[in-house]
Amino acid sequence: MKHTFLLIAILFFFSCGKDKVVLLPEISHSEITEILDVSPAYLFYDETQKDSVELNRKNLIVTTNWLVNVDKRLTLKQAIPHITLLQEKKRNSSHKNENAKNYFTCNDISRKNLxxxxxxxxxxxxxxxxxxxxxxxxxxxxESSIGINVDFNNSITIITPDSDPFIIQTNKENVINDLKKVIPDTKTVYLNFNSALTFQDYISFKSLILSLENKSIHISNNEFIY
Structure with missing residues (x-):
């Protein structure tokens, strides 16, 4: 399936006689640029009712790779319960394919593609x-693990087992270098995100923080929305 076709299908979704739009989150770079054997799910943002969120999962096939297309304007408080629901649906299926993965779809601005x-x-x-x-x-x-709390205004709180929490004020361009200075020997990093952050905020920091992962630093697969 061509990416150009996918992009149109994601941004303009036809349902119940009307078009719906998903504004995908943007990232500066993605290591994953192509996925085969896919089926999509959509999380819509309702401009007229800002506390409203709609999940469309009609076309999901449990044995395929799932592309979850989340509108970047949704907050984590709105989006995460639906994302968790999708994960549990696949994990608990009796027909699941162990090789089938779940992905968030983003606009990779460096490649001008998905x-x-x-x-x-x-x-x-x-x-x-x-x-x-x-x-x-x-x-x-x-003792070698830390928590990273991502909050508003590019505020990141570092929590270590043997010292008081401390805050670093940074920006998206400097976040990796700033974090490397304070977690050079950490083996496990636990990510915490404020539930009022938008999905765009979440994806921006998640994609950057994942680039920290190497042989000595492991990003935990447990994430916390507070």
Missing amino acids: GFIEFTDVFYHVESSSDYFNKNSNLKPS
Whole structure:
């Protein structure tokens, strides 16, 4: 399936006799640029009712790769429950294909085409990582792990097991270099996102933070929406 056709299909969705539009989140670069054997789901933003969100999953086939197209204007509070619902649908299916993955569809502005971010193994928790680990004492993070809280105004709070939280004020261009300075030896990073952030905010930081991952730094597949 050609990307140009996919882009039209994503932005303009025909349903119940009227066109609906999904504004895809933008990323500066994506490592994943092509996916075969796909079926789509759509999360729509309603301009007339800003607290409203609509999920269309009619065309999802559980044995295929899923392209989840989320309008970038939705907040995480609106979008994450529907995304979790989709994940559980595939994970609990008796007909699932272990090789079939889930991806967020984005506009890769560097290539002027589609890019994709995989989230197959991500587990979303509607609380902070600190609260989660406090309630689950048997799941305490290691001493080498940290939490990263992404909030408004490019504010990032770093939480370490052996010191008080501290805030770094940064921007999207500098976030990777700034984070490298404060987590050079960390093995596991737990990501926390304010639930009022837009899906565009989430994808922007997620795509940048994922580039931190290497042999010594692991980004946990547990993400926390607080």
